[in-house]
């Protein structure tokens with residue numbers, strides 16, 4: 001049995017890094033039918049706990065899960081047939097019922113297709129509905145989105161993934177070097193399922209540190225998408241090119257930004273940056289004013305806009321090796337540094353009774369004082385990270 005199944009969380013507290021989502025779902029189910037919406041959509045990248053959240057919500061609220069899949073929505077008769085037992089039978093042991101529509105991405109969006117049928121189901125339902133999907137921004141879901149509460153399931157930080165791995169190992173009574181766990185967790189890029197699978201592979205090797213980690217598919221996808229945007233002529237199809245890339249929009253923007261200068265120069269470059277500036281403009285409006293509709297424009301400029309910056313009417317044939325965005329990494333490193341500086345300054349401020357702002361401002365001097373006096377260091381109760389920071393700065 002795969003470890004991902006054996007160790008799938010059974011309680012809310014075991015689901016890591018999704019605390020907000022847990023609270024929202026629990027409220028949704030316990031308050032149903034007095035909730036504003038009758039369905040919630042859990043959306044986000046693979047292996048982050050969407051299906052698990054739904055299953056655990058059922059356990060924790062003592063409900064029975066009734067699962068529907070994409071093919072059940074092909075027509076009304078079929079759907080009613082499948083739903084009949086759920087509606088008619090009252091469970092003897094369980095209190096409630098939850099309808100789970102897992103992996104809604106597969107539902108067709110045409111007029112006679114599944115999405116309108118699902119919307120009808122939401123209008124009529126007596127039970128709370130949980131829907132999971134990877135890409136809820138697909139245009140076929142626009143009417144559905146209005147009928148549901150949206151919960152974004154975010155990719156967890158690698159440290160959270162590492163914690164999950166350590167827990168699994170404990171339960172399996174196995175030991176693997178911390179460095180190897182860190183490597184697996186970072187490589188997983190937010191996908192906990194992938195990380196646990198890699199862990200199981202590593203544990204089966206005579207020397208777990210020899211595990212060969214394939215770069216996750218995500219990168220293959222983004223490479224492919226970039227290639228199409230930069231090399232092909234802009235067509236309607238290009239508008240959808242980022243749909244299948246399992247990265248957040250913000251992340252895709254960084255990839256495009258990083259690689260524009262590798263493909264374009266002169267006037268092309270100027271045009272491409274102009275398109276990117278438009279992306280940024282809409283991004284700002286989406287964040288500030290919550291105009292989710294603008295995601296459409298953000299996407300248009302990022303795909304078609306960048307593609308149409310090309311001068312020639314011919315597709316580019318050469319091979320380009322695209323780079324990972326480096327800016328985000330720099331920002332992240334910088335934030336880490338600032339955070340440590342801040343926490344050290346805070347501890348110092350408390351100890352010597354000066355204001356925190358002042359301690360931060362005078363940090364260069366304070367740093368020297370702390371560095372030169374081991375007694376202060378121990379009184380400040382600095383943690384490992386903070387000590388490491390002082391040693392290297």
Ligand SMILES: Nc1ncnc2c1ncn2[C@@H]1O[C@H](COP(=O)(O)OP(=O)(O)OP(=O)(O)O)[C@@H](O)[C@H]1O
Nearest residue numbers: 004007008015016046047048049050051052192193
């Ligand atoms: N937040 C989490 N905390 C602990 N374990 C997790 C978490 N997310 C995922 N897992 C582990 O990964 C496995 C897969 O998670 P799950 O099936 O819930 O992912 P998903 O988001 O539904 O992915 P997909 O979009 O591919 O359906 C789970 O069985 C569990 O072992």
Ligand SMILES: [Mg+2]
Nearest residue numbers: 050051102132
């Ligand atoms: Mg799932």
